[in-house]
Amino acid sequence: MIYLDDTDKNILNIIQHDFPLDIHPFQKLGKELGISEEEIIGRLKRLHDEGAIRKIGPVINRKRIGGSSTLVAVNVPGDRIDEVAAYIDEYPEVSHNYLRPDKYNVWFTLSASREERINEILMELNQKTGLKFINLPTVRLFKIGVKFNIK
Numbered sequence: 192m193i194y195l196d197d198t199d200k201n202i203l204n205i206i207q208h209d210f211p212l213d214i215h216p217f218q219k220l221g222k223e224l225g226i227s228e229e230e231i232i233g234r235l236k237r238l239h240d241e242g243a244i245r246k247i248g249p250v251i252n253r254k255r256i257g258g259s260s261t262l263v264a265v266n267v268p269g270d271r272i273d274e275v276a277a278y279i280d281e282y283p284e285v286s287h288n289y290l291r292p293d294k295y296n297v298w299f300t301l302s303a304s305r306e307e308r309i310n311e312i313l314m315e316l317n318q319k320t321g322l323k324f325i326n327l328p329t330v331r332l333f334k335i336g337v338k339f340n341i342k
Contacts, residue, residue: 193238193241193242193243195243195341198224198226198234199234199238199243200341200342201224202220202224202231202234202235202238203238203243203244203341204340204341205220205223205224206220206235206247210247211223215228217231217232217235218231235247254329254332258302258303258304258305259302259303259304259305259306259308259309259328260300260301260302260303260309260328260329261300261301261302261309261326261327261328261329262298262299262300262301262327262328262329263298263299263300263301263313263324263325263326263327264295264297264298264324264325264327265295265296265297265298265322265323265324265325266294266295266296266297266322266323267296267297267320267322271320272290272296272297274320275297275320275322276288276290276297278316278319278320279297279299279316282301282312284301284302284303284308284309284312285299285300285301286299286300286301286302287299287300295325301313309326310326313326
């Protein structure tokens with residue numbers, strides 16, 4: 192369990208969807224919250240180190256800029272999960288990689304500049320692991336993004 196004071200909660204609530212698009216975003220965020228840029232950076236580093244924040248970055252709509260993305264599932268034997276996850280994580284095109292309790296127990300999202308690159312990655316993963324990766328491309332997008340109200 193990670194301890195969050197009111198300032199941490201305010202920071203997390205703001206940066207989810209209103210991250211300042213500014214040359215000095217942490218200074219601007221600090222001004223909004225009445226604390227210094229250094230304190231904002233220090234708190235974000237601590238929250239990252241403790242696992243409350245995985246990444247601060249944009250969510251890019253690959254399809255709108257000519258790219259491609261997909262959800263991938265694979266049935267990984269229990270004794271190979273860490274090995275296979277490490278292979279998957281080698282690719283910068285992978286944004287999320289999860290273990291799930293089901294037959295298809297490893298799921299990840301894959302985004303690339305073109306469909307051919309996605310196919311290359313899946314073929315390489317198949318060659319490295321001997322496993323069958325199931326490509327589940329988006330047919331229709333209903334929602335992207337989530338905002339947690341941290342109280």
